[in-house]
Amino acid sequence: MSSSSRESAEGAGWGPAERGTYRQSMPASDRRERISWLDPRMLWAARNGVLASWFGDPTGATRSRWVAQREAAGAPADKVIRRDDPDRFSFLVIGDTGEGGEPQYAVVPGLLEAGRDTRFAVIASDVIYPVGSADDYAAKFFRPYRDYPAPVYAIPGNHDWYEDLGGFMRVFCDDAPALPPGPAPRPPTRAWLRALLWHRPRADDGRHLDEARALRSAPGRRAVQPGPYWAIDAGPVRVVGIDTGLLGTLDAEQGAWLREVARGPRPKILVTGSPLYVDGRYRPCPVEGGGTVDDIVRDPDHRFVAAIGGDIHNYQRYPVRLPDGRTLQYVVAGGGGAFTHATHTIPRVDVAGVSERDFRCYPLRGDSLAFYSALYGRRLRLPRFFALTEAEAAAVIAERLGIGPTRAPGAPARVTRRMRLVAGLLGTGRRPDRTRRFRLPVHRLYTQLFSPGSATYRPPFFKSFLRLDVGPDAVRLRCYAATGNR
Template sequence: MSESSRDTAEGAGWGAAERGTYHELMPRKVDKVFWFNPKTLWAARNGVLASWLGDPTGRTRARWVEQQEAAGAPADKVIRRDDPDRFSFMVVGDTGEGDDPQYAVVPGFLRMSQETRFAVVASDVIYPVGATDDYGTKFFRPYQDYRAPIYAIPGNHDWYEDLHGFMRVFCDAEPPAPGSTSRTTLRARLRSLLWHRPKAPDRQHLFEARELRSAPAQRAAQPGPYWAIDAGPLRIVGIDTGLLGTLDAEQGRWLREVSRGPRPKILVTGSPLYVDGEHHPCPIEGGGTVDDVVRDPDHHYVAAIGGDIHNYQRYPVDVDGRTIQYVVSGGGGAFMHATHTIPRVSVANVTERDFRCYPLRGDSLAFYSGLYGRRLRLRRFFTLTEAEAAAVMARRLGTGPVRTSGASAARVTLRTRLVASLLGAGGRPDRPARFRLPVRTAYTRLFSPGSATYSPPFFKNFLRLDVTPDSVRLRCFAATGNLRQEVDPPVEDEVTIPLG
């Protein structure tokens, strides 16, 4: 088994490593997503409009679902498969930027997905706005050699064009008739005036793209943007949290109904319930939260996997004597969100000792210090080696070095402490940093997307889940873009979840 980032710096992808073969999979021309481009920001305005002027996605979603049911989709939205009691499936989140980081995930994903029965994309299938015309290079081409069905739940970016591309590809559905505009409020009329509307797709382009995944074994039909899959002994429940990370009342009623019964369940959501050391239970319109449903002992959830945040995190939370694994897995291809800004974990009785993340805090700090050094033209001051970053993060968190070799050799100096503080490095909550650049807040939303890199290491990840009648083995694999991790993807985290 290949060394992981917890073993050596080389296992993390640092050093003079040979680049992988993923470039051979990419189209000759790649349209990179530049998030600071005014045209891109304007096209992605619907999330801001929804937060300011009211969120219409619940009504839009209801029209999609009603149309699907009229076309023959099952009312309970359950996909009933014939998987055996022992099977495997893949989960990959926040995939579709269509550039180097996304394609760097593909070779390792294909290698580790052999003999799996299906895959699930957890949030944000297509960036920047979920356009139908982007599915060719950002979905069908990269996964053309995955010989099993792919299901998906939408993320907020898939909703920026009212889910048109997502529903065409995954549900073979055309847009429903617009809803009534009578008796609308002033806010609703203003929102409608400013709302980004989907452009008409190139149907020939979509037809040709579909041919890349047209084999009978690759075909999948899902009943709508939210669904449940009965596979072997397990039920996988996928929910659609729309633009603002909430559930409408109708979907909330469905979630409570489909969650009943003794069958073990895993939730897949676009809005993780535990992330960055905080609890985000996900409100349901009309009362209650998604986490209330997950925690209910009569529903038998064993895990909740969320996308949206572009890294890997795991929180083993004790709920009345049983452990539910709360996982973030959004590192499937988009720019990397920092992990070094996460403070020392202390939430729901989960401590830093129990918490797992990828990239490691030190690797995240080293990655961002290089970005700031290049952008601010202060490389000699800002740039930290991976060993320096690991050592200063261990000092700030009050832990020992995570990496088994190399981290303890670096000395923590005034410069490394100052750089870590400026870059928002998390630490003990009782010792907040006085000076820090806005990495965790504004720069997580603005600087990170604008600073995507196109050379390794990328610190991407994907999951493989191996199911038996008694347990689920969840493994997080790394994809760095280097050949070493491409040929033999390292396991960055592993946990066995009992199904009793």
């Protein structure tokens, strides 16, 4: 069987196949783990992001208090972790992991195999769903990765911030104690209303953490971070992890730190919770006080070679050639375990000089459309209307975007009116030069509402992670897929 989704349907996980060995490592209770983002109770618990967008974002001030507390406890002021890695080594990047169910566990066997000789791993955003609770770390961090033999570092995502980062700081930052209460805002201000509605952790949250830590207690497995953002000097490179909080921005204090650690001749790799290129769009990530994260990344004096972001739950790669001749690899790497964000909604790529010929994504757009058409065919009890085969989905994607077949072609499928209608209803992207007059306005709704409701517990899962092989003169970045099948 082919090993790549670009080579065969079987390589993408379609067709009859035996389910992978990952279920053997799952406790029976975890097999029933379900997070539904269409459940009003779940949405209410995760309300802080909406409150921050309505009434002002408090994460910058809270982050500053966490950082000050860590410095007072002895963490290095420059927030640099200095390791003794050799000039040639490898590490993993896994994004948006922590739902705790079958899709997360399905990544683990391949991750352990591909990562058996790696020196460390980095989780890029959303370590724990739904709200970053400390008591969720046992099932969604310590147990899934209990056999990974090296340290795991992390940057928080917006979900880790839904309880003011308390669980994250306890696990990754030397069991940092809870922050003392800040000054209470005065009524009837926006800050007062926000505080009134703000979701906070339970008083006894984290009571099982000591027991959970025993699952990764072997020497050399614990990573102690100086705070929610950091830099790692590893062999010839510096890996820089930034915390973009609830709304995907940087506070002024962190922005000044990023400019400082970006200096110097050492090549650098950025890991961020907010990808800078995603879904065919440019999102440079504003910094409070002026400028953007991408301004810092593109500066030739800073020598960044890649910017890897989580938050969006799939794999995308944009090799952007800069005016000075360098090529920066902008990567989305959020396929580590949470529900799959659709890729078939990505329009034909034409951004920053990157065309369809250069762009890569996983799942392929046709596989994404086939997956979603079957999913909503089942949920709406209209499988004969909605469900497209992977060949049909690939054909209608090629027609709508005006691109050739992404996978090695077999017998081409004939595109019918039904296929076109299903593709339009499910938000399939279009060519930039084609009129949108008759396009249904479902793209944003689909991404924000339907994708979070797409978690299924039958393969293919379309999960992924990255392995980076670092040498004195080059960094090789590879995306590994996990379908859930052998």
